[in-house]
Amino acid sequence: MFDVICDQYHLLQMMSRFGISTGFGEKSVREVCEAAGVHAPTFLAVAGYLKNGRESAPYYVERICVSALMNYLRQAHSYFLNFQLPSIRRKLISAINCSSANEVAYLILKFYDEYMGDVRRHMDYEDKCVFTYVDTLMRGKASGDFRIEQFARSHVGIDKKLQELKNLIIKYYNASDAAELINTVLFDIFSCEDDLRQHCHVEDDLFVPAVELLEQRVAQGEKPEDDNVTASPDTDPLSEREKEIVRAIVRGGSNKEVADRLFISVHTVLTHRKNIFRKLGIHSVSGLTIYAIARGLVKLDEVEL
Ligand SMILES: [Fe+2]
Ligand SMILES: [Fe+2]
Numbered sequence: 256m257f258d259v260i261c262d263q264y265h266l267l268q269m270m271s272r273f274g275i276s277t278g279f280g281e282k283s284v285r286e287v288c289e290a291a292g293v294h295a296p297t298f299l300a301v302a303g304y305l306k307n308g309r310e311s312a313p314y315y316v317e318r319i320c321v322s323a324l325m326n327y328l329r330q331a332h333s334y335f336l337n338f339q340l341p342s343i344r345r346k347l348i349s350a351i352n353c354s355s356a357n358e359v360a361y362l363i364l365k366f367y368d369e370y371m372g373d374v375r376r377h378m379d380y381e382d383k384c385v386f387t388y389v390d391t392l393m394r395g396k397a398s399g400d401f402r403i404e405q406f407a408r409s410h411v412g413i414d415k416k417l418q419e420l421k422n423l424i425i426k427y428y429n430a431s432d433a434a435e436l437i438n439t440v441l442f443d444i445f446s447c448e449d450d451l452r453q454h455c456h457v458e459d460d461l462f463v464p465a466v467e468l469l470e471q472r473v474a475q476g477e478k479p480e481d482d483n484v485t486a487s488p489d490t491d492p493l494s495e496r497e498k499e500i501v502r503a504i505v506r507g508g509s510n511k512e513v514a515d516r517l518f519i520s521v522h523t524v525l526t527h528r529k530n531i532f533r534k535l536g537i538h539s540v541s542g543l544t545i546y547a548i549a550r551g552l553v554k555l556d557e558v559e560l
Contacts, residue, residue, distance in 0.1 A: 350436035507559025
């Protein structure tokens with residue numbers, strides 16, 4: 256998992272929307288997903304789609320578990336509405352002069368508030384109508400006349416107005432007295448615009464086709480997928496002997512002292528040390544100490560800081 260995240264650091268955001276937090280150690284993607292109760296093929300499908308672009312969507316659709324993807328989309332809605340958009344608003348207020356004398360600033364804030372209202376309505380509709388319909392479908396029932404195709408037909412991107420706001424600020428707002436603050440808001444708007452665009456693409460390219468497949472299965476009387484994920488036992492790349500060496504190293508002392516305490520040669524300590532650092536991708540005793548405390552191998556008062 257660590258390699259996947261370092262390859263595309265923006266997947267950190269995707270990971271948290273799947274309910275996975277950092278601190279997963281050396282676990283593989285499958286192990287991290289299973290420990291968090293997340294459907295790993297769906298996680299990998301969304302990661303692959305975000306990396307490879309819209310043309311790759313058909314390859315991933317069949318791998319998707321609809322309920323896992325829907326949880327991801329719900330979390331994304333909550334992130335935009337409760338965190339990202341309010342945070343941009345706060346930064347906007349501190350960056351622009353909102354006094355009534357500055358009419359452009361006043362209109363920019365008004366424009367932004369109207370935009371937040373539009374996004375809230377868009378996401379509320381998806382949460383309350385579309386996702387509720389899909390929940391019913393997953394219980395094997397088709398409700399009323401609604402079909403996902405109707406949603407797909409009227410589904411529009413919600414990033415355009417944000418793009419317009421950014422353009423208005425850049426072109427018409429003179430921020431000579433708060434250039435750094437305005438730049439920070441603009442960076443956030445650029446990033447939020449990309450994020451919202453990708454969110455809508457995931458809905459159009461992965462969610463809608465996956466729900467269409469589900470509709471077909473339900474229409475044919477098939478039982479919808481069972482996506483229960485069972486947690487796998489925690490795994491650690493180090494052997495018990497290597498953990499013992501880690502404890503001795505982080506408790507302090509020279510290689511000779513560590514060797515004497517464990518009744519082994521200095522050469523053996525150095526070989527273990529090299530293997531441990533390679534396996535963990537850690538290259539310092541301070542790093543090894545964080546690992547040892549996080550894994551519960553030692554207590555803070557036992558280590559040499
Ligand atoms: Fe959405
Ligand atoms: Fe949407």
